[in-house]
Amino acid sequence: DAxxxxxxxxxxxxxxxxxxxxCSPKSGHDTVSWYQQALGQGPQFIFQYxxxxxxxxxxxxxxxxxxxxxxxxxxxxxxxxxLGDSALYLCASSWERAGSGNTIYFGEGSWLTVV
Amino acid sequence: QKEVEQNSGPLSVPEGAIASLNCTYxxxxxxxxxxxxxxxxxxxxxxxxxxxxxxKEDGRFTAQLNKASQYxxxxxxxxxxxxxxxxxxxxxxSSGYSTLTFGKGTMLLVSP
Numbered sequence: 001d002a003x004x005x006x007x008x009x010x011x012x013x014x015x016x017x018x019x020x021x022x023c024s025p026k027s028g029h030d031t032v033s034w035y036q037q038a039l040g041q042g043p044q045f046i047f048q049y050x051x052x053x054x055x056x057x058x059x060x061x062x063x064x065x066x067x068x069x070x071x072x073x074x075x076x077x078x079x080x081x082x083l084g085d086s087a088l089y090l091c092a093s094s095w096e097r098a099g100s101g102n103t104i105y106f107g108e109g110s111w112l113t114v115v
Numbered sequence: 116q117k118e119v120e121q122n123s124g125p126l127s128v129p130e131g132a133i134a135s136l137n138c139t140y141x142x143x144x145x146x147x148x149x150x151x152x153x154x155x156x157x158x159x160x161x162x163x164x165x166x167x168x169x170x171k172e173d174g175r176f177t178a179q180l181n182k183a184s185q186y187x188x189x190x191x192x193x194x195x196x197x198x199x200x201x202x203x204x205x206x207x208x209s210s211g212y213s214t215l216t217f218g219k220g221t222m223l224l225v226s227p
Binding site for chain 1: 119147149151157158159160161164203205207210212213214215216217218219220
């Protein structure tokens with residue numbers, strides 16, 4: 001049973017560039033959420049996708065956008081990169097119908113460095 | 116602003132002791148509560164979740180939830196050096212969607 005998979009694991013970008021991160025949820029899961037974790041901080045919620053729609057969004061600018069595909073996989077896009085976007089980007093998956101018994105698993109993350 | 120608070124630590128305990136990690140949350144309608152372990156440079160690993168008042172045990176780990184006090188804790192019995200990590204408390208709020216609000220984490224150091 002494959003867990004949550006993310007790619008790439010590490011990448012370096014220049015200020016002003018654009019980046020796309022990818023995520024495949026755990027088998028049987030249909031909901032994908034993205035989080036940003038800066039050094040020394042807890043993960044911060046960016047947005048959540050369910051049924052190919054952005055269902056909920058955290059306090060992040062429009063430079064952050066995403067997409068969910070029919071197979072439930074997802075992409076996170078960040079435009080006009082800033083130095084402050086350097087962080088670990090985490091994808092989490094869950095099953096919508098699990099209700100209060102929902103278990104939420106994270107992928108290994110994508111380390112983004114903006115120089 | 117819905118918040119989750121944890122002591123940043125580090126919490127230092129000797130090997131074999133019980134480690135007690137605490138977390139408070141501000142959203143009284145919060146529904147589910149999670150503990151994740153995160154080793155340096157790695158992603159969070161789910162340890163336990165709890166959604167009913169009381170205790171939930173899984174091996175050496177016990178999660179305790181008190182919704183009236185808006186308090187959740189994690190006890191680690193017979194602590195091992197391999198338990199040394201940052202422990203993140205996370206909460207699903209009143210929206211009901213599976214979005215987590217995290218605390219900043221408590222660093223646990225278990226000395227041999």
